[in-house]
Amino acid sequence: MLDSKTLVVKIGSNVLTQSNGLPDLDRMEHLVSQIQKLISSGKKVVLVSSGAVAFGRQSIPLPGGLNPVFKKQIWASTGQIRLINQYQELFAKLNQPIAQILVTKEDFRDRKHYLNMKNCIEALLQQGILPIINENDTVTITELMFTDNDELAGLTAAMINADTLLLLTNVDGIFTGNPTDPNSQLIEKVASSMPEVSNYISATKSSFGRGGMLTKYAMAKKSASLGIQVFIANGKRDGVLTEFQNKSLRCTWFEPNKSKHAAIKWLAHGAHYYKGEITINQGARESLTSTVIRSLLPIGITAITGEFSKGDILLIRDTEQNKIGLGRAEYASKIAQELIGLKNQKPLVHYDYLYLFDHE
Ligand SMILES: Nc1ncnc2c1ncn2[C@@H]1O[C@H](COP(=O)(O)OP(=O)(O)O)[C@@H](O)[C@H]1O
């Protein structure tokens, strides 16, 4: 376990709910006081909290036959107020100001939204205000949705260049089998050099969770590959964050690789957030994937689809349409279209902003 200065703490729905579905306010208060201690010890903390649907569901009864999308929207929009009010009340007792940020996947796709969000979170942290983030569930339906808040927490950690991601759920970490089976053992450490552990994980979810342990694992691995240490731990355990601070946390710890450049962290999560697609010829493919660092020049481009602006994410494909990597556009699609195949032009993707999938 490494020291941490900037961390994202994600609290799953089931951590904040009792088995009967009612909000677990004692647990919430306990976590709030520990988060406040992390902040007062000098750490910058961003909280990603689920729980809107769970808080809404217990207070607003709805007819069984109602369209599930409407149900989710009603519970999320009514529950989010309850959730954030509860946080507001608990943090206010400790004189800790908070801010609410509701985001959609689209906010990570659009460079302007992304930068606005990043700047806002950084400004809040500078002022000692705790940002509390959740998905804006009322507008994100099906393909617009994050897989779950673990994905949102991973994206947030990359965005703010956090060194640590703490995923609090209702089990102590990843086990070698069903966590309720006494023969299952906690996997305490995952490193890129170690064999895969995903086959231990079953698709079961906690009663209020969305993504399950598999998506948590995938996001944890990706974050660790970018240089962010990840802890999956039990938010229902008393003193979980104090144990984290004392480096005595019972958890699954993902050892981070060498930290990647902030722009690469952002790009690496861009697989679902690109604005345009670029097809490159064989020569450009060889050049980009060689050991020599090279930018992507218009001469190696054979086709461009989609409309993008300077700064947007681009997906790069070879002539067989294999996905090669992601890059940040140095100029807009309108200009790029005119330069396809031309010599002596400015790179469309600079090598500092190029993320090749082989490097994962
Ligand atoms: N091998 C495993 N180790 C730990 N948990 C597992 C494993 N396989 C499946 N799970 C399930 O994953 C659940 C946690 O994921 P999830 O329901 O998405 O939580 P959250 O709401 O906190 O995001 C656990 O409650 C557990 O039932």
Ligand SMILES: N[C@@H](CCC(=O)OP(=O)(O)O)C(=O)O
């Ligand atoms: N945005 C939703 C959370 C969805 C979700 O990912 O839940 P979880 O798997 O418990 O982290 C809510 O607040 O209810």
